[in-house]
Amino acid sequence: LSAASSWTLETVRWSSVCRGIKVDLLKQHMKENLSKEDEDWMRLCCLVMDTNAFEFLKVFSDGGQTSLRGLYPLAAVMNHECSPNSCHVYNADGVMKVFASRPIAAGEEVTTSYSSLLWSTPIRRLNLARTKHFLCRCIRCSDPTEFGSMLSCLPCTDPSCRGLL
Numbered sequence: 001l002s003a004a005s006s007w008t009l010e011t012v013r014w015s016s017v018c019r020g021i022k023v024d025l026l027k028q029h030m031k032e033n034l035s036k037e038d039e040d041w042m043r044l045c046c047l048v049m050d051t052n053a054f055e056f057l058k059v060f061s062d063g064g065q066t067s068l069r070g071l072y073p074l075a076a077v078m079n080h081e082c083s084p085n086s087c088h089v090y091n092a093d094g095v096m097k098v099f100a101s102r103p104i105a106a107g108e109e110v111t112t113s114y115s116s117l118l119w120s121t122p123i124r125r126l127n128l129a130r131t132k133h134f135l136c137r138c139i140r141c142s143d144p145t146e147f148g149s150m151l152s153c154l155p156c157t158d159p160s161c162r163g164l165l
Contacts, residue, residue, distance in 0.1 A: 049071065050131065051131075052071055054071075055069045058094065059092075075096055078098075079112075080114045080115075080132070080134075080136065082136060082138045082139075082141055083138070084111040084112045084117075085101060085102050085108070085111055086098050086099060086111060087099055087112070098110070114131070115127045120151045121152045
């Protein structure tokens with residue numbers, strides 16, 4: 001999501017409400033009142049962060065850990081695919097590295113996944129709708145068998161049946 005997108009400030013306000021009212025929490029700890037323009041700018045920044053940030057786990061030398069989010073400009077322009085052709089990892093300093101996860105043809109778009117590859121289609125779609133504001137219609141989400149993995153299927157409740165529902 002770019003600041004020049006077609007999203008209205010009403011969308012920004014609603015997203016902030018839905019995502020935990022971050023700006024309102026920040027305002028409570030400020031000495032001065034915010035202007036309407038500054039408040040709208042903060043809400044837009046929160047929306048950009050919510051939509052474009054990547055999350056990773058930081059592990060400290062004492063064994064402690066925390067979840068961090070960062071904006072990675074080059075990674076942020078990669079489109080999502082539930083069966084991406086790249087994967088990303090983070091080093092100890094939070095630097096993201098992107099690697100091909102399968103051969104990528106010349107001219108083919110490099111894609112990444114904005115959600116867990118191990119989640120079923122309904123869970124991935126719900127997560128993407130809530131956090132990235134779109135309904136995924138990629139080839140994996142469009143395949144009811146999820147490439148034959150049957151990840152979204154439930155086992156039949158009849159003990160004598162080995163089928164999937």
